[in-house]
Amino acid sequence: MAAEPVPGSGPLDFHASAAAALADPQIRANFRRAMDGLMAKRAALFADPAEWQALRALGAAIRAHALDHLPELLVRLEERCRANGIQVHWAESTGDANAAVLAILRAHGATRVVKGKSMVSEEMHLNDYLAEHGVESLESDLGEYVVQLDHETPSHIIMPAIHKNGRQIARLFGEKIRGAQYTEDVDALTAMARRVLRQKFEEADAGMSGVNVAVAETGTLVLVENEGNGRMSTHVPPLHIALMGIEKVVERLADVPPLLALLCRSATGQTITTYTNLISGPRGAGELDGPHEVHLVILDNGRSRIFADPELRATLRCIRCGACMNHCPVYTRIGGHAYQAVYPGPIGKILIPQTEGLKTRRELPQASSLCGACAEVCPVAIPITELLLRLRREAAHPEPGSPVLQAGEARAPWEERAWAAWRRVFASPRLYRLASRLATRCRWLPPPRLGPLAAWTRVRSAPRPARRSLHELARRRGVPDA
Amino acid sequence: MPEQAETEAGARERILDRLRAARAAEAGHAPPPAGHAPPPPAGHAPPPGGHAPPAPVDTAVLAAKTWPPAERLARLRRCMEAVKAEFLEATAAGWPAAVRDFLRAGGARTLMAGAGSPLAGPLAAAGADGAAPALVLYDRPVEELKASLFSTIDAGITTCLGGIAETGGLILCPSPGEPRLLSLVPPIHLVLLDPARIWDTLWQAVRELGWSKAIPANALVISGPSKTADIEQTLAYGVHGPKRLIVVLVPGGAG
Amino acid sequence: MAGIELLRREGLEVVFPQAQTCCGQPAWNSGHAAEARAVARAQVALFREPWPVVVPSGSCAAMMRRHYPQLFAGEPDLPEVEALAARVHELTEFLVGVLGVKLEDKGEPVRVTWHASCHALRELGIRDEPKALLGQLANVELVGLERERECCGFGGTFAVRFPEISAAMVEDKAADVAATGAGEVLSGDCGCLLNIGGKLARTGSAVRARHIAEFLWERTRGG
Numbered sequence: 008m009a010a011e012p013v014p015g016s017g018p019l020d021f022h023a024s025a026a027a028a029l030a031d032p033q034i035r036a037n038f039r040r041a042m043d044g045l046m047a048k049r050a051a052l053f054a055d056p057a058e059w060q061a062l063r064a065l066g067a068a069i070r071a072h073a074l075d076h077l078p079e080l081l082v083r084l085e086e087r088c089r090a091n092g093i094q095v096h097w098a099e100s101t102g103d104a105n106a107a108v109l110a111i112l113r114a115h116g117a118t119r120v121v122k123g124k125s126m127v128s129e130e131m132h133l134n135d136y137l138a139e140h141g142v143e144s145l146e147s148d149l150g151e152y153v154v155q156l157d158h159e160t161p162s163h164i165i166m167p168a169i170h171k172n173g174r175q176i177a178r179l180f181g182e183k184i185r186g187a188q189y190t191e192d193v194d195a196l197t198a199m200a201r202r203v204l205r206q207k208f209e210e211a212d213a214g215m216s217g218v219n220v221a222v223a224e225t226g227t228l229v230l231v232e233n234e235g236n237g238r239m240s241t242h243v244p245p246l247h248i249a250l251m252g253i254e255k256v257v258e259r260l261a262d263v264p265p266l267l268a269l270l271c272r273s274a275t276g277q278t279i280t281t282y283t284n285l286i287s288g289p290r291g292a293g294e295l296d297g298p299h300e301v302h303l304v305i306l307d308n309g310r311s312r313i314f315a316d317p318e319l320r321a322t323l324r325c326i327r328c329g330a331c332m333n334h335c336p337v338y339t340r341i342g343g344h345a346y347q348a349v350y351p352g353p354i355g356k357i358l359i360p361q362t363e364g365l366k367t368r369r370e371l372p373q374a375s376s377l378c379g380a381c382a383e384v385c386p387v388a389i390p391i392t393e394l395l396l397r398l399r400r401e402a403a404h405p406e407p408g409s410p411v412l413q414a415g416e417a418r419a420p421w422e423e424r425a426w427a428a429w430r431r432v433f434a435s436p437r438l439y440r441l442a443s444r445l446a447t448r449c450r451w452l453p454p455p456r457l458g459p460l461a462a463w464t465r466v467r468s469a470p471r472p473a474r475r476s477l478h479e480l481a482r483r484r485g486v487p488d489a
Numbered sequence: 490m491p492e493q494a495e496t497e498a499g500a501r502e503r504i505l506d507r508l509r510a511a512r513a514a515e516a517g518h519a520p521p522p523a524g525h526a527p528p529p530p531a532g533h534a535p536p537p538g539g540h541a542p543p544a545p546v547d548t549a550v551l552a553a554k555t556w557p558p559a560e561r562l563a564r565l566r567r568c569m570e571a572v573k574a575e576f577l578e579a580t581a582a583g584w585p586a587a588v589r590d591f592l593r594a595g596g597a598r599t600l601m602a603g604a605g606s607p608l609a610g611p612l613a614a615a616g617a618d619g620a621a622p623a624l625v626l627y628d629r630p631v632e633e634l635k636a637s638l639f640s641t642i643d644a645g646i647t648t649c650l651g652g653i654a655e656t657g658g659l660i661l662c663p664s665p666g667e668p669r670l671l672s673l674v675p676p677i678h679l680v681l682l683d684p685a686r687i688w689d690t691l692w693q694a695v696r697e698l699g700w701s702k703a704i705p706a707n708a709l710v711i712s713g714p715s716k717t718a719d720i721e722q723t724l725a726y727g728v729h730g731p732k733r734l735i736v737v738l739v740p741g742g743a744g
Numbered sequence: 745m746a747g748i749e750l751l752r753r754e755g756l757e758v759v760f761p762q763a764q765t766c767c768g769q770p771a772w773n774s775g776h777a778a779e780a781r782a783v784a785r786a787q788v789a790l791f792r793e794p795w796p797v798v799v800p801s802g803s804c805a806a807m808m809r810r811h812y813p814q815l816f817a818g819e820p821d822l823p824e825v826e827a828l829a830a831r832v833h834e835l836t837e838f839l840v841g842v843l844g845v846k847l848e849d850k851g852e853p854v855r856v857t858w859h860a861s862c863h864a865l866r867e868l869g870i871r872d873e874p875k876a877l878l879g880q881l882a883n884v885e886l887v888g889l890e891r892e893r894e895c896c897g898f899g900g901t902f903a904v905r906f907p908e909i910s911a912a913m914v915e916d917k918a919a920d921v922a923a924t925g926a927g928e929v930l931s932g933d934c935g936c937l938l939n940i941g942g943k944l945a946r947t948g949s950a951v952r953a954r955h956i957a958e959f960l961w962e963r964t965r966g967g
Contacts, residue, residue, distance in 0.1 A: 026908050035912075044722050061550035078508040091706070097501035110493045149728060150719035166719060173721040197717060197725040204729060209639045225704040235673060235715040235730020242669045242707075243631075253504065260701045264692035265551060278568070279656035279712045282730065283691075288706035293665035296631035297707060307504045315511035336895045340912045374906055376899025376913070377773060378862035399775030426771055430779040434786045436763035462907030467914070467942030480745045481760040486752075489761035489790055 019347050021370035028345040034170060038342045041169045045333040048276020049384070066269045067388035069262045070324035077314065080223040080256045081305065087226025091288035093301045101131040104306045108133065108215075108248055109140055111302050115246050117142070117212035121204070123230070123237040124148040125217030126164055126327060127250040127306055129349045133215075144215070147204050147236035149197070156183045162343030164350060165274045165329040170342050204236065214240035214298070218251035219326070220266055221303075224259045227287045228303065231267060231280040238284055247289070247298040253310050254323035266326060269386035273328035309362035315410045318397060322357050324387040331381035331391060337374060346371070353381035357394045364413035365402045372398035446472040447479075551692045554655050561654035561687040562738075568657025572713035573726055574734045577679075581741045585615035588646065588679060588737060589622060597622045597643035601675060604628035605666025607743050608646055608681065627668050638670060644677035645670075645731075648743060651686035653694060658712040659736065660694055662705050669707055678731040680711070683742040746961035747800040747835050754843050758798075761790040767799075769807040772815060773900050781815050788812075788821065788828055796842065797832045800957050802864025802933045803900075805834035810867050834864060835957055836932055840873040849881035851963040857887050857926040858956075859917070859940060861933035862895050874932060874956055881963055887924040891916070898939040910939075918943040921951055928952045930959050 028034050053059040073080055085095045096111075098104035104127075112120065120137065122128065122144055134155070137144040146155040150167035154160065157179055161167030168176065173191055180196055181189035187199055208214075216237055220229040228249050230237050241247045257266065271277045290297035314320050332338040332352025343351035348359045348371070356375060360368040372395050382391040398411070403422070405414035432438045450472040463469075475483075482488075556564055566576055579587040589612075592600055600622040602609045609626060616624045625642060627634070647667045649659040659680050663669040672678050688694040691710065695701070700708070715730030726732060751758050764787055771780035787808075791797050799805040809832040816825040839845045858878065864870040878886050897903060897913025917940055921929045929944070929951055931937050941953030 022906070022908075025906070029908050029912050041722055058550060061547065065548060065550060078505050078512070081505065081508075097497050097504060099500045099504060103496065103500060107493065107497060147729065148719075149717045153719065166722075168719055169722075171721075173723070176720050193720045193723045193725045196720055197728055201728055205639065208729070209635060224701055227704055233715065234717050234728040236728070238669075238673050238709070239729050242673065243635075245632075253508075260695055260704070261692065264690065264695060265548075267691070275718070279653075279658055279691075279710070281572070281711065281713055281715055283658075283710040285704070285708040286706075287704045287708075291665075291706040294663070294706065295627060295629065295665065295668040296670045297663075297668075305504075307500075307507075311504055311507040311511070314508055315514070317515055336897070336913050337906075337909055340909060373902075374909070376862070376895050376897060376902040376910070378895035378899065379866035380862075380893070380895065383866055396773065396775070399773070400777055401775070403775035404778060422774075423776075426774065426776040426779045429771060430782050433765040433768070433783045436765060436786075439765040462911075463903060463942070465907070466911040466946060467939065468945035470938050470942060477745060478760075478762055478764075481748065482762065484745065484748075486748055486758055486760040489759055489763070489793075 019368065019370075021345070021347070021374060024345040024347055025341045025374070028341040033172070034342045035340065037170055037172050038339050041166070042333050042339045045276060045329075049273055049330060049333070052272040052276055052278060062265060062269060063386055063388055065265050066326075066386050067324065069257055069266060070326070070387045071321070073257045073262075074254065074314070074320055074323055076258065077253070077256070080258055081253060083223040084221055084226060084256050087223065088303055089226075091226040093226060093228075093288060093303055096302060096304045097307075098304055099307045101306070101308055104131050104250070104304055104308075105133060105136040107304050108250075109137065109142070111246070111248055112137075112142055112213055115212065115300075117246060119207070119211050120144040120213045120215055121147045121207050121211040121236075121240045121244065122151070122214070123216035123232065123240045124151050124167070125215065125250050126349065127217055127252055128215065129161065130306070130308055131250070133250075145204075145207050147207070147240055148232075149200050149234060149236075152200060152204065153179065156180075160344070160349075162351065163329060163332065164327055164354075170344065204239075208236075208239040208243050211240075211244040213246040213248065214242075214244040215248045215250065216241050218249050218255055218303075219270065220263055221251055221256045222258075222260050222263060223256050225287060227260065227285050229263055229267070230284040230286065231271065231282065232284070233275070233277075233281040235282060238282055241284070241286060242297055245299045246302075247286075247300070248302045248304065249286075250304050250306065253305055253307050254314075254325075270326050270328050273330040273384065273386045309412070312410060312412065313358075313361045319361065319394060319411070321389050322354075322361065322394060324389050325354055325358070326387055327354075328386055330384045330386065334380040334384050336376070336378060336380065353391050354389075357389075357391060357398060360398055361411060364416070365398065365411060366413040366416035369402065369417035372402060440478065443476045443478065447474060447476055450474070548692075551690060555689045556654050558685070558687075561652075561689070562684040564654045565652045565657050565687055566736075569713055569734075569736065572657070572716065574657070574713045574736055577735055577737045579737055579739050581739055581743070584681065584737055584739045584743065585611045588612070589615055589620070591735070592622045592644055592677070593620065595677075597677065599623050599625050599641055599643050601625045601627055601638070601642045601645045601671060603647070603664075603667035603671060605664075606648065607666075608648060611743065612646070627671060631668070631670060638674050642675045644679060645672060645675040646679040646681070647671050649680050649682055650698065651688055651694065652682055653689075653691050653710065654687050655690045656712065658691070658710045660698075660708065660710050662708050664705070672709075672711065673730055676727070676731055677733045677735065678711075678714075679735040679737055681737045681739050681743050684738055684740055686742075746955070747798070747957035749961050750835075750839065750845075750957060751798060751843075754845060756843075759793075759795070764790055767804040767807045768815070769803060769811075770900050772807065772811060777815060781819070784812060784815055785821070788825055791828055791831075792824075795831070796838065797828065798835055798838045799832060800835040800932065800955065802834055802861040802868060802870065803935060805832055805837075806863040806867035808832045834868055834870055834932065836873040836877060837868065837870050840876050845877070847877065847880040847960065847964050849883045849963055850965065851881075851883055853883045853885070854928065855885040855887055855924070855926045856928045856930055856959070857889055857921055857924045858892070859889065859896060859921070859929055859931040859936055860892060861931055861936045864932055865893065870932075874930070877956070877960060878930070881960075884963065887926055889917075889920045889924060891920055896936050896939050898935045900935060903939060914939050914943045918947060918949070922947075922949055926951060928954055928959065930954055930956045932956050
């Protein structure tokens with residue numbers, strides 16, 4: 008299932024991609040098993056409710072505070088990075104960011120790049136862009152490597168190849184890795200990837216990475232990982248380019264441990280990753296290794312627009328842990344590719360419509376039962392269900408001057424009429440009584456099978472209205488009226 | 490690339506202007522609904538523009554994590570062994586021999602240490618007998634020894650600043666004397682740890698090390714050998730970083 | 745009606761304003777705040793007395809308690825609405841937390857399972873009250889669902905807008921119910937019951953989906 012994201016040019020057919028995913032038993036099975044595992048691991052590490060509440064309150068406060076001071080913190084981050092020898096670049100759009108990266112690579116004559124995982128680079132479609140310009144950009148995180156080998160995009164922000172089972176990966180490696188023997192043994196497959204990538208690390212002209220957290224106080228880029236490919240990409244080649252969204256900065260170094268505690272436990276069910284890397288400069292005086300140059304590219308891509316609204320700003324607190332999608336009953340069933348977006352799951356449903364438009368992405372804010380499982384586990388307390396409701400209001404009836412992209416453009420006139428009619432009936436006790444009488448008296452009629460209602464009865468028996476409404480029963484049993 | 494720099498400078502101004510303008514506009518508006526604006530964490534300034542500064546949030550949940558010094562090593566060891574780190578007990582005088590014996594028994598032929606590392610001297614002395622592993626010094630820029638580093642070095646050895654009890658983990662601070670790749674490229678990484686130098690939490694360590702005032706170009710925490718769960722969520726060790734992490738316990742330090 | 749009877753049996757005088765229609769949640773959830781407010785306003789006018797308002801539905805109670813203040817933010821009648829919101833109780837919450845009811849089981853042994861509606865669970869924090877009530881019934885064996893906290897897929901308009909996804913969710917929920925071996929699945933939310941019950945009936949299952957109020961009333965009056 009390789010659904011390439013289509014740059015916004017008319018509404019994307021979420022219904023079709025969701026239906027296709029639901030019909031695929033492999034996807035259903037892979038995701039069910041994976042999400043169950045991730046939920047259990049997270050639950051084990053947040054077993055103490057008091058600790059969870061306290062840590063989460065702290066995480067939310069740190070992120071909200073950073074957003075409250077965002078412009079100042081970005082300026083300070085830039086100052087401290089520059090003082091440390093890190094060169095800072097700013098990009099408004101993904102096109103600008105791609106151009107900035109290419110310019111840096113060209114200045115160094117770099118044509119072979121190894122990459123650590125970076126969701127921002129997915130937003131940029133960086134690998135494709137670089138390939139078009141004669142630069143090989145190889146993913147080194149094992150899940151990303153798998154996905155790249157199969158010409159796909161990641162289906163989860165932490166575990167990019169989660170939609171594939173072992174056998175699918177075994178087949179892929181057997182076909183695509185030169186000299187590989189088919190094996191389903193996980194250790195053997197891992198050793199294959201290690202062998203291929205080790206050579207690439209050694210030979211690469213440049214390494215790229217994302218940034219988990221950037222610290223304004225010290226000019227530090229914090230990167231967490233388990234495999235070691237991040238350190239390989241950022242320390243072995245002579246050039247390191249880091250990519251981050253404008254929202255990823257925090258004020259103080261002391262803010263980092265609690266955020267990492269929340270991130271690791273929420274994302275992979277670990278108390279700590281194998282490596283926690285703090286990069287505050289290129290190769291220092293006297294150092295024998297490390298990149299000669301470190302560059303940081305700071306990308307906006309619609310985030311400043313989200314920032315402009317105090318309520319929607321909470322979207323930017325996200326630390327990209329993936330807990331929301333791990334707990335989402337919709338994501339569990341349709342998987343990540345069905346969203347056809349860089350960020351799937353609940354965070355995708357609030358972020359993507361804001362960066363790409365409520366019309367282009369009209370279905371995303373609607374495709375939720377508002378169960379709230381996501382908001383319950385978000386480590387920085389993003390009120391996801393509230394924000395979905397806000398986006399639905401912006402889609403249906405935006406205020407004049409609404410900051411949200413394409414607000415009101417996805418309105419369907421029939422829907423407006425339907426809700427106006429609904430209001431007429433339900434705001435009038437008389438009309439309501441009439442409708443209720445019709446329903447109870449005509450209960451012997453077959454249920455309407457029009458459009459959406461037909462879909463209900465395709466899998467469920469139709470509900471039968473009661474013989475008498477509750478209003479009638481209450482009246483008959485002598486329950487006093489107001 | 491002056492044109493590129495100009496584009497970027499323009500972008501910088503426009504982005505910052507948008508952020509500042511949004512904040513200025515907000516100063517006139519009502520604050521967002523309850524539950525959306527948590528108070529700032531302890532020690533931080535309250536947000537500008539109209540909001541009454543609420544009570545600072547407690548970092549007590551972090552400070553509460555403490556263990557008696559005697560327990561810290563046990564906890565660190567338990568956490569790290571759970572992710573396949575290995576522990577070797579040694580003494581201040583005997584660790585070079587202990588390390589060499591351990592490596593020789595495993596078939597290692599070469600061991601690399603930083604030329605400027607306090608470990609180099611004792612290892613050289615212990616290796617005077619010419620037995621395996623041969624000591625190789627990281628004594629020149631990586632460009633001059635990259636190929637051999639990647640293919641002929643079986644193990645790298647470093648010191649560390651100390652350990653973390655809460656989660657397991659060792660804090661390393663690469664330096665001219667102990668380059669970064671020592672703890673990354675060779676398939677075996679050995680680290681000397683003085684059991685008395687274990688902090689309760691990373692949060693505590695960061696404060697005591699004073700990094701907010703002066704942070705090194707590179708610092709890191711290592712909690713075990715490299716691993717992944719990307720293939721069907723099955724744990725596999727030895728992906729890109731070292732396959733084995735050996736913690737050499739040396740009370741009092743390398744001496 | 746069972747909810748009203750349960751309350752009356754405890755000696756409470758229960759008033760049922762006949763003019764009530766709907767809390768307005770469907771419109772609110774679809775982003776049509778003005779329509780929701782118009783309907784909500786009509787309800788607010790009916791519950792002016794300073795008495796507790798008991799709501800036998802988790803999602804409606806959550807709407808009135810948690811979302812009405814938001815819906816009426818900036819409106820002149822906000823104070824009245826906030827006063828109402830403070831008086832809203834979900835039925836099981838009221839029975840346990842306010843009345844402390846003591847129930848005596850008069851029925852035959854039966855195995856049941858409980859489905860917690862998402863709104864009750866996450867917006868109102870109601871988790872233990874229904875189980876406490878069922879626990880008082882000596883002949884009722886309460887068996888837990890494997891995925892108790894997972895949404896059944898109703899979500900109001902969600903089931904109509906995204907029928908395939910909703911169908912997949914209710915399929916899993918119904919299978920979970922069937923696997924418990926329970927004779928009945930109980931819930932405090934009619935939407936969930938409609939959804940799960942409809943699915944169970946379609947699969948030919950004999951498991952009954954019932955509102956907990958109806959179940960409690962029946963069990964405790966020997967009927």
